[in-house]
Amino acid sequence: MASSVLRLRDVSVTRDGNPVLQGADWAVEPDERWVILGPNGAGKTTLLQVAAAALHPSSGEATVLGETVGKSDLAELRPLLGFASSALARRIPRTERVVDVVMTAAYAVTGRWNELYEDIDERRARRVLAEWHLEHLAERTFGSLSDGEQKRVQIARSVMTDPEMLLLDEPAASLDLGGREELLQLLGGYASDPKSPAIVMVTHHVEEIPLGFNRALLLKEGRITAQGPLQEVITSESLSETFGVEVELTEIDGRYSARARQAIAD
Numbered sequence: 001m002a003s004s005v006l007r008l009r010d011v012s013v014t015r016d017g018n019p020v021l022q023g024a025d026w027a028v029e030p031d032e033r034w035v036i037l038g039p040n041g042a043g044k045t046t047l048l049q050v051a052a053a054a055l056h057p058s059s060g061e062a063t064v065l066g067e068t069v070g071k072s073d074l075a076e077l078r079p080l081l082g083f084a085s086s087a088l089a090r091r092i093p094r095t096e097r098v099v100d101v102v103m104t105a106a107y108a109v110t111g112r113w114n115e116l117y118e119d120i121d122e123r124r125a126r127r128v129l130a131e132w133h134l135e136h137l138a139e140r141t142f143g144s145l146s147d148g149e150q151k152r153v154q155i156a157r158s159v160m161t162d163p164e165m166l167l168l169d170e171p172a173a174s175l176d177l178g179g180r181e182e183l184l185q186l187l188g189g190y191a192s193d194p195k196s197p198a199i200v201m202v203t204h205h206v207e208e209i210p211l212g213f214n215r216a217l218l219l220k221e222g223r224i225t226a227q228g229p230l231q232e233v234i235t236s237e238s239l240s241e242t243f244g245v246e247v248e249l250t251e252i253d254g255r256y257s258a259r260a261r262q263a264i265a266d
């Protein structure tokens with residue numbers, strides 16, 4: 001069996017003296033596509049930052065692509081980890097050409113400075129843009145795109161280096177219905193492709209779980225409350241327990257929706 005791309009053993013993270021992640025045990029295998037759900041402040045982004053080797057555990061051990069976070073030089077890991085988040089997107093210059101936004105990922109920078117780009121990088125960037133239905137926007141500036149288009153550019157950028165693990169922090173946040181559905185369709189296709197890397201996606205809403213995702217992890221107050229196969233973990237009971245409201249969950253053709261039972265009774 002291939003080795004885990006991510007392994008956490010009893011990982012805790014303390015920030016400003018507060019425990020924000022506690023005793024996390026978790027492994028991600030190459031063929032797994034994980035969704036992480038939990039209330040605001042539960043520690044989802046913190047967990048993703050540990051997975052990205054961007055944050056060191058305060059205690060416990062995190063191994064990313066075989067390297068122990070905090071013990072090895074992680075610079076070489078960077079291109080092997082695709083990462084997209086709104087915080088990272090804010091660092092992309094609005095005047096940058098879309099094709100350059102994607103291409104600069106090969107050098108793990110935002111903004112095109114003095115790197116020498118190869119034709120092969122540009123060809124790959126244009127191919128990745130086409131895969132995410134963005135080729136017609138290649139020459140536009142990043143700042144001129146709609147939110148939905150910008151989200152897709154961020155994901156295209158994060159897969160440019162052909163990473164071994166793709167980490168997505170709320171990729172569908174702030175999208176309208178059409179934009180969300182288009183993104184979910186593309187993500188679902190990507191997740192269903194056996195050649196795609198391991199994927200970990202943080203989201204607030206079960207409606208944003210793309211088809212093709214097969215694992216789920218629930219977090220509450222810094223602790224993992226459930227993890228495992230998606231259909232076993234995403235249940236009315238587990239969501240009610242994690243979010244602290246009575247949740248009524250429905251699933252149609254692999255897509256979920258949830259609402260509070262209270263709302264149904266009213």
Ligand SMILES: Nc1ncnc2c1ncn2[C@@H]1O[C@H](COP(=O)(O)OP(=O)(O)OP(=O)(O)O)[C@@H](O)[C@H]1O
Nearest residue numbers: 015016020038039040041042043044045046047204
């Ligand atoms: N740099 C920081 N310094 C101090 N506390 C922090 C820092 N970053 C996050 N926290 C705290 O850690 C806790 C977990 O934050 P985190 O962003 O991981 O949660 P989250 O589940 O992603 O939340 P949300 O759903 O609101 O995005 C929160 O209480 C937050 O205030």
